[in-house]
Every structure is written in structure tokens, then in C-alpha cells.
Amino acid sequence: MADLELPTRQGFAPDAGSTTRLPDEVPVTLTINGERRDLHVRPWTTLLDLLREDLHLYGTKKGCDHGQCGSCTVLVDGQRINSCLALAVSRDGCEVTTVEGLAGPDGALHPMQEAFIEHDAFQCGYCTPGQICSAIGLVKEGHAHTPEEIREQMSGNICRCGAYTNIVDAIGDVLAKESAK
Amino acid sequence: MNRFSYARPGSVADAIREVGSSPAAKILAGGTNLVDLMKYNVERPTHLVDVSRLPGLKEITETEGGGLRIGALVTNTAAAYDPRVQERYPLLSSTILAGATAQLRNAATTGGNLMQRTRCYYFYDASTPCNKRVPGSGCPALHGVNRIHAILGTSDKCIATHPSDMAVAMAALEAVVRVSGPRGERGIPIAEFHRLPGDTPERDTNLGADEVITAVDLPEPRFTTHYTYLKLRDRLSYAFALVSVAAALEMDGGTVGEARIALGGVAHKPWRVPEAEAMLKGKVPDRAAFERVAERILQGAKGHGENDFKVELARRAIVRALSQAAAGTPQSQTDKRIQ
Numbered sequence: 001m002a003d004l005e006l007p008t009r010q011g012f013a014p015d016a017g018s019t020t021r022l023p024d025e026v027p028v029t030l031t032i033n034g035e036r037r038d039l040h041v042r043p044w045t046t047l048l049d050l051l052r053e054d055l056h057l058y059g060t061k062k063g064c065d066h067g068q069c070g071s072c073t074v075l076v077d078g079q080r081i082n083s084c085l086a087l088a089v090s091r092d093g094c095e096v097t098t099v100e101g102l103a104g105p106d107g108a109l110h111p112m113q114e115a116f117i118e119h120d121a122f123q124c125g126y127c128t129p130g131q132i133c134s135a136i137g138l139v140k141e142g143h144a145h146t147p148e149e150i151r152e153q154m155s156g157n158i159c160r161c162g163a164y165t166n167i168v169d170a171i172g173d174v175l176a177k178e179s180a181k
Numbered sequence: 182m183n184r185f186s187y188a189r190p191g192s193v194a195d196a197i198r199e200v201g202s203s204p205a206a207k208i209l210a211g212g213t214n215l216v217d218l219m220k221y222n223v224e225r226p227t228h229l230v231d232v233s234r235l236p237g238l239k240e241i242t243e244t245e246g247g248g249l250r251i252g253a254l255v256t257n258t259a260a261a262y263d264p265r266v267q268e269r270y271p272l273l274s275s276t277i278l279a280g281a282t283a284q285l286r287n288a289a290t291t292g293g294n295l296m297q298r299t300r301c302y303y304f305y306d307a308s309t310p311c312n313k314r315v316p317g318s319g320c321p322a323l324h325g326v327n328r329i330h331a332i333l334g335t336s337d338k339c340i341a342t343h344p345s346d347m348a349v350a351m352a353a354l355e356a357v358v359r360v361s362g363p364r365g366e367r368g369i370p371i372a373e374f375h376r377l378p379g380d381t382p383e384r385d386t387n388l389g390a391d392e393v394i395t396a397v398d399l400p401e402p403r404f405t406t407h408y409t410y411l412k413l414r415d416r417l418s419y420a421f422a423l424v425s426v427a428a429a430l431e432m433d434g435g436t437v438g439e440a441r442i443a444l445g446g447v448a449h450k451p452w453r454v455p456e457a458e459a460m461l462k463g464k465v466p467d468r469a470a471f472e473r474v475a476e477r478i479l480q481g482a483k484g485h486g487e488n489d490f491k492v493e494l495a496r497r498a499i500v501r502a503l504s505q506a507a508a509g510t511p512q513s514q515t516d517k518r519i520q
Contacts, residue, residue, distance in 0.1 A: 026187060043187035043229065046216070066217050073284055079258075081288045085216045089187055090209060090231050134284065141283070143262070152515045155418035156282025 028092045032057070033101025041088045048072045048083035051098060059099035059129045063158075070157035073130035073137070074098050080137025082156070099129035102136070112136050112174050119170040123161035131157050135171045139178060147172060183225040189234060193361050193393060199230040201363060201391035208232055208393065210254060211288040213281075214297040222307045223298075223314060233290075238395060241265065246401040250359070253292030253394045257281070257347065260291055269402035271511070272429055276350035276410040278514045282419050292394035295348055295358065295374065298385060299341035299449075300421055302326055312338045313382040320382075328487040329423065332495070333479070334448040339382030340485055343375055343450050344421050350410060352443040352451035353427040356399050362392035371397075375450030382449075404429035404441065409505035409512045411498055412445070417517045422446035424495045426502035430466065437461040442478065442503070447495055454478045466507035468500065475499035 025040035032055065041050060048065075051057045051074070060083060063071035067082040074083045075097040102110035112132050115121070122128045134157045138144055144153040150168050159167065190196040200206045207226035209215055210233050218224040232238075238254040241263050249269065251260055260266055261277035281289065298304065303311045303321045310318035322330055322340050330340040348371065357368040375386050388394065407430040414420035425445035431438040440461040444452040457477035464470045475496045482492045501519065505512055510520055 044182045044184060044219075066220065067213060067285060070282070070284060079287045080284050082213070082284045085213050085285075086288065087209070087212055087216060087229075087231075089189075090212060090233050092189075137287075138283065141258075146515075149515050152418055153283050156284045 026089045026092075028089055030088070030091065030093075031095040033097060039088075043087065043089045045088050046084055047074070047076075047086040047088045047091055047096070050088040051083065051096075057098050057100055060133075061126055061129055063127070063130075068158075069127070069130075070134055071127045071130040073134040073157065075133055075137055078137075078140060080134050097133070099132060102132065110136070111177065112139070112170070115170040115173045116167070119166045119173065120163075121166040121170040122159070122163050127157060127159045127161075131159065131167055135167075135174070138171065139174060144171075145175065150175075182219045183222065183227075185226050186228045187231065188228065189231045191235075193235060193238075193395060196230055196232050196235060196393050197362055197391060199228070200393065203228045204390065206230055208296075210290040210293040211256065212293075213285050213289045214293065218298060218305075221305055223305060232393065238292075244398060248401050249399045251291050251397045251399065253290060253359075253396055255291045257286035257289045257291070257294060258283070260347075261286065269405065270350075270354060270399055271405060272408040272410060272427060273347070273350040273354060273399070275408075275511060275514055276346050276427060279410055279412045279425070280346035291347070291397055294345055295394065295397075296386065296388075297345060300344050301330065301341040304341060313341060313378075313385075316381070316383050323485060326487060327485045329421065329446075330485060330488050331448045332482045332484055332488060332491045333444075333452050334377045334450070335483075335485075336378045336380065336382070338380055339378035339449070341378065341382065341449060342446055343385070343448070344446075345451075346410070346412065346422065346425060346445060348375065349425055349443045349445035349451045350427045351397065351399075352453055353429050353441040354399055354404070355441075356397050358388075358394060359396040359398060360388060360392045361395050362389050366395070368398065371451070372453060378449045385449075403431060403439075407432055407506045407509050409502050409510070410514075411502040411505065411512045411519070413494060413498055424491055424498045426495075426498045427451075428499075428502040428506040430461075430503070430506045432466075432507070433463075435465060436463050437466050437507075440474075440503075442474070442499065444478070444495060444499070447482070447491060452478070454480075461503075466503065468504070471500040471503040472496075474503065 028041045061071040063069035065084045067085045072084040144150045188199045206228040209231045238252040242250045261274045267274045303309045331342045351371045356371045412422045412425040422445045427443045429441040440458040
């Protein structure tokens, strides 16, 4: 990463302190899709950028990069979060699951992936990895039971193609199968 | 994002030392607001103190008198779905679930939620002046794009609002923010935690620069049946409040015993007017009484152009929220139809 100095523009908050204590890379251990990775990370690297730029896991998408669209959603210790707003250093020791880690070792798709295909729950597909990770988090949380509750609990994932109806159906399908177990 | 050094202290005492080590040090917990602001170059800490692993701050514990202490690192999700919170403070649980998204609530913490900064467009845009971001540079919102801005408690320096939902319920419940610093621990009543902008809009709260939030104490449970959080916004989910009302009533037969009303989206802090609440004491909860209360709460409310509508919206929202609370029919945060 180039050490670019941003141009000073009107209105930037002045740096109140010195920047003489800039650190080296920080050692971080993450278990990513079941594989332990010992990494050295600059503290300002987000989990999203680490996954995509350093580990070449391009399944997780960068949309808005500000926590507004949900396309970067991954599961950290089983919970869905926006990887664009998580600094990788602060997730040291965590287990991260991305869309690449959902299928079984034999390549069998995760039931949520199957349901998205079954219900045609996407068009362009850019938001899909985030939608699927978010939906898996939703099922695990157990707070959504009706289509209205699914919609509310999925409000952090935007689909600009507007595949919402089928996304809700896909998730509802998985929820129904889960509760029938 | 600017470059910074990073520390992960192992105790609250170490965290206090770290954050006091530089005037440009910042505390990182869930990161959902701070990291966002750093990407916009609005926050540019030179030293980041990651408190997210501090022991003992992730728990919800019992306090004397049946109250609860919510650790500063309890996530918004964990607080909202905790069975004790749901049972004893349903207003707080409902209010937290009205905010943000599932992903954000999973990461965002109780302490961080209180410390989140305004979503004023000008504050967020580092290419424009902003008295909150750069003191003395001016406030373009006063005569600019101000649809989301404050109508109460403003100054000629700043008309930003505090964006938290959670804090609005905490204001109604009279929570106490526990903080720890070099001079020891203290409790700050939530009403005194956030500040009005006045001449120092750069200061959002009365938390000391070297103090760390450790918990929020909720007093003895009350208002468990007659309450509501009514949030009005531009879309039905994942949007900040244009106006929100937390209303809580203690009913004494057919009349009101005690009333609490806190507003969000209208000021630099959750807005409460105890004199207005007292007007309901001993009164039959009817529309006429609610309208008088709304009138009193909104005394002096003033729009700045695009947000003029908020005065009338707030008046109606207060009346509607009090009606919901009196009827014991809290607003659903899933089915957004307003009854």
C-alpha cells in the first residue's frame, strides 16, 4: 500500500498529536474458512481489504465501503458483520467465514446457496455473497419467522437489481426447512 | 484513512493510560462509526486504543433494586435480545431494534452507541466548513441543506442532531453512564452526558478526554407495560430518525402516575422536558392532555428551512406515541404501520 498523503483540504480536522509512533505491521491470527492464517497486518487495514487484497478472497464484495449496503457481510465467530467497518487487527483470533467457505468439503453447496439458486434470488449477483452470509446469520440468530421479519432483519443488505421478493422467499424456504428438522 | 499506531490494552486502567497518552488518541470498540468517520477523514486519530477485548465489560449484571448494569462492550444485539432487558426494559429493547441493521447491531457496542457522532452532511464532508469538525470554520447547515437537522436547543454555531435511538430510551429511563478515568470512577446521568452545541459544538459529551465508559446503569425497572418507541424516518428500516419519541407512562387506575417523554432526531441530545411530563400527573390520558404536553415540549422549537416540517411532525408524533403508550400498544419495530 503506497503511503499517500492526502491533499489538505478546507475543513480537515487538524492532527492534534504527532505521528512519530507509526507502527510496524501487527501480527494477527485469523481462522478463515477453517484455515488458520498467521498474518501481519497494518492497523488501518479493514477485514474486507485484508480478505480481498491480501488473501485474494474476492467473493466478499466492496460496495459502499461504509456499512450502508451489506455487500461485504461476512460471519465473524458465527455473527454477521460489515467487514468494511471492522479493522482486521481488532478481530485478531476470530473465525471468519466468507462465501468461499460455505460449501462443504465435497463441494456441496450450503442450503442457503441452494435456496438462492432455487428461487432465482439475484440478478447481477454483486450483492449475493453478502446477502447469503447475512441470511445465514439471520437463521442462526433466530429472530425472524415471518416474511415481514425477514425483510426487517435483512434491511442491511441492499439489492439494486431489486431481487428482494425472491431473496425473502429463499430465506423463508431455509427457515421452514430448519424449523421442520 | 490516516496512519495511526494501535494499542490493545488488557485492563481499563491501561486503556485510560493509553487514551490519555495523546490528545489525538481515540477509543475503538465496535468501530461501526469511528472507522466510517476515519474513511471520510473526519476522524484522524494518531493512536487507536482498541478496548474491544477488555475483560468484564461484555456482561449484563444485576444491580441493587432489580436494576441492570449493561457493560460498555455489550453489543446492541446482545442488549436488545437479553431476556432480562426485554422483560424489565422493553422500551430499551424495542428502541435498540429500531436502529441500524442486524450487522451493525452485532458489532456496535453500548458505549460506542452513546459516542457516535452526528450524521450532519456537512460534518461528514471534509471539503466543507463545520464548527463541530473544525471549530470556528462555520456552519453551512444553518442556511443550507438541513432537512435532518435540529429544531430544539440549537445555537448559531451548530444545528446537528444526535443520531442514537438507544440514548433516547435511556434518557426516558434515566440511565446513568458509568465512566472511569485517572481520577477514579463516576456516574453521569444520561441527561447530562450529551451536550447542547452552544459555542463548543466540537464537544458532543461531557466525557473527559481521558475517561472510558465502562457501563450504563438502568435503575429499578418501571414502565414495563405502557411504553412505546415511535420512530419516523424516510424509509421504513435502516434510516436515522427525522423525529422519534420514547414515551413511558406509569398508570394509576384511570389516570397517569408518572410520564417520561424523550425525543430523538430533534436536538444535539435526547430531548426531555420534565415540566411537560409533570403536566400529565394525575390526568386522564386523553388527546387534549397529550396535545398540551406536546405544545409545552416544543416550546421554542424552530426550523431552519428544509426542516420546518419537523415541528409539526414532532407535535403529532408526541401525541401519537403517548396514545400508544397509554393504550399499552407499543409500536412494532417490524410491522411499521402506525396504530
